[in-house]
Amino acid sequence: MRIVVIGATGHVGGYLIPRLVGAGHEVLAMSRGLRSPYRQDPAWQQVVRITADREAEDAAGTFVGRIADLKADVVVDMVCFTAESARQLVEPLRRSGTTLLSCGSIWVHGPAVEVPVTEDAARHSLGSYGIGKAAIEAVLHDESRNRGLRSVVLHPGHISGPGWPVINPAGNLDLGVWQQLAAGERVTLANFGLETVHHVHADDVAQAFALALDPPPSAIGESFHITSPRALTLRGFAEAAARWFGKEANLEFVPFEQFRQLTAAGHADVSFEHISRSPSMSIAKAAQILGYEPRYTSLQAVAEAVHWLRDAGQLVLTPGAGSH
Template sequence: MKIVVIGGSGHIGTFLVPRLVRAGHDVVSMTRSGRTRYAASPEWEEVTHVAVDREEQDTDGTFGRTVLAQRPDVVIDLLCFTIESATALVDALRGEVGHLLHCGSLFRYGPTVKYPIHEGGGTEAIDEYGRQKDAIARMLIAESASPGGLTTTSIHPGHIVGPGWLPINPLGNTDVSAWHRISSGTPLRVPSQGGDTMHHVHADDVAQLFQLAVENREAAAGEDFHAVAPSALTVRGYTGIAGGWFGRPGEIEPITWEQYRSETTEAFAQHSWDHLHRSHYLSIDKPKSVLGYASAYEPEQAILESVRWLIEHGELEVARPLRV
């Protein structure tokens, strides 16, 4: 099939595009720069690169025509954040393309009230980003169910990690000083008693699920799926596991949110709240049973790969070397 990947140079695309090429598909990567950005692989030499400014063309109403000009059988949209943008693309592709796949987010759900969360079953989103992602997912389901509607699938990743990407740490943010404290054996001061959960996923596992949905169109039609690791990490468990990588105990020191906000930046405090308050843990029963999804990475394995890459490339300063 000829497959257009919108946003193919990002973390998911870095793994997805080579996967599709290896599977024998003709792939077009549409990005602002017109080139790849992360891990290099020989498959990229077989990819057609198209430079396009999605935001600009959404504004002038030409983006759908630009996508259709590539004459795709399948479109994978990794770069859509508003219901208006998603609806415009659906309207352009309806009757012209066999399958549209959209990348959503676990932030379509608000704070967890029951573990695990099944597709579409969480609480209402608590920010505009999450509300938009949920609205898009529901619109796509309705589109596929309507007579003459476009066949669609939405896939909702957890906290994506992989080479070149700073992982969400046990504080629920990307403050690099947390890794120095963990590696030094200093207790990590966290605004939590340690039971809040975060659900990570390796970028290649997300790419795997997109590929499975592409190649099992009838099973994936009109569905939404979670793309996460088989398990989620608690703050306490995550800190302990990460400390062990450096031969340290990995302990936490619970503090109040007021104390935490006084000790960090407003941006890091908000980032932590965004993750810890939601305390997500998503089910993957549906992608496993419907599409045969099989995560290659437990969350700690995926995070360790990210941390190792960052240390080896001089992008993360730690107090002690890794012992694993």
């Protein structure tokens, strides 16, 4: 297949591009600049690199023409953030019969009524990001179900892996939480630590996109959760992570407003975004229709990321910590 990947050098692209090249596809990797991908691989020498400022070209009405001129069998859109941006792609891709795979987010769901959350559960979207992704999803579903567009939407969880910080047991990106766990120091969690986070390794997200390249009819116009098999409670996450460093977690639980006062403002806001949703998603639909089988549990995905942070010198641990 001839495959265009928009936003190719991001977290998922570092795994997706080698998968596509390894499967024998012709790959055109589009990104805003020519910066190095998060994950180096010889496969990058076999792709065509294309630069594009999508936001500017969307505003000028030229981006869709550039995509159409590439005459792809599949367009993988990793960086669509508005319904209008998605809408611009629809007409030319429908005419050409090109399959559009769009990267959404489990943030289209807000607080759950029942868990694990299924794709057709009642929505209570929160925040501009989740609401925007839900609007994109609605556009693509309408076009696929009523007007013949071949599109599939994949909703990843908290994308994790080596090369960048990942969501920690406090529900934020504060590297100090890992340092405290490694040192056996007290870590403060909001409420009773029973809220949840749901990670997914970037390579498992790449796996899902690769599986959807030639989607069965039952996948067209549908959405799929792409996460690890199970979510983590914050408390269980902290206890497991402390054991990576040969420690027992020393945890303190406080009401969220007190947690906010004890936590840097930016980190507290990120924690609120995560634990107010407490995602716990079902991947049964993706398994049944796409054949999705995640290789990584949540803990395995995060452990790989934390070990990378330590080895890269971004996470300074106490002597002897992090050897487990």
